[in-house]
Amino acid sequence: MLFFSFFKTLVDQEVTVELKNDISITGTLKSVDQFLNLKLDNITCNNDTKYPHLIAVRNLFIRGSTVRYVHLKKESVDTNLLQDAARRGML
Amino acid sequence: MLPLYLLTAAKNQPMLVELKSGETLNGHLINCDSWMNLTLRDVIQSSAGGDQFLLIPECYVRGNHIKYLRLPDEIMDQVKEANIQNMEQRNFNRHNQGRNNRGNFRGNKRYNNQGGRNQNQSRGQGNQGGQGGNGGYNRGGFNNATQ
């Protein structure tokens, strides 16, 4: 639940999603769900050869289980808030 | 019209089932359930490499082993027809019972999908998606309450 709520606060921010196959996709986060599936708009991909058709893709739904990292801007994150929420969750 | 609804409508039709292992099963659908478990008849099972073949009169496939299904092209038209007939029947019934007619569903893409978390399996209800789950979000705070 915590990271679901966390991602909800990141909507409309630019993020870079690194998948488990080492491909990275940058885009604007539009939606997230309880499984941390992500919906990105305006995407660009770091690898042009693996999925050439991505050049024609406007928005992307990415299954959460395939994500390795979501790279964020430091300013998007309030670590103190996150820490508090995590501690509250432990109770 | 949900995917599993389409599958149920495909009973007695030929189809290709590819399993996660890469094996393919070509046969006619006898029955299916909400977990995508299937029973097929007159099945040709092919190994992943396409080198071995087996003829099986009847087989059961556990839903969680399925990668995808390929259905005959005609299935889409057949289901749309059936859908239209059902909707007409339902509208007719509703009208007769003097309730508010929800309007013409025919060709209205808006009501073709039922999203939302809590899907009710009775698909005849138009666009009732059940509860919306976590509608808003907490600005300035993270809600870590367990549901």
Place this chain on the structure above:
Amino acid sequence: MSQAQIQQPHHQQQPNKNVDALSQGVEDLYLESYAFTTAAGIVGSVDRKVFVLLRDGRNLFGILRTFDQYANLVLQDTIERIYLPNNRYAEADRGVFLIRGENVVMLGELDIDKEDTAIEEMVQMPFNEADKEWEALNAERIKLETQRAKKLLKVSGLTSDFVKSDLY
């Protein structure tokens, strides 16, 4: 304090907006009442040309007709496409697909104006040939990864999360 805001769905449709307005309306409806669900992420793509990347590495292109909460998808007029090194590709018509949600890696909406720019510069080859080569490449990759996993374990005591079925 994070400043993220949910975009307010706009209900006023400009008169000169084209047919997209209807599906935009559906998407807004879902984002409003079912915001942040799997459905909200997919509903906008219904009846549009999409591409789906499967866990086994297959690229499918088709019209998304329906989906459910598990992200099970139904694609119509689907084409399977294989890309090979040295600018080659192959396609095969596949018809109607019902894809089990757990096998999907990505689902992307295609811009029909741009969708062919990728293959314009590429050389098409017969599908069966391409399929054989693709499977050979996959087998090679599996071998490499399992050897690497063995080495990692033996030398550094590290485990590998490579699975034979995830070739995307």
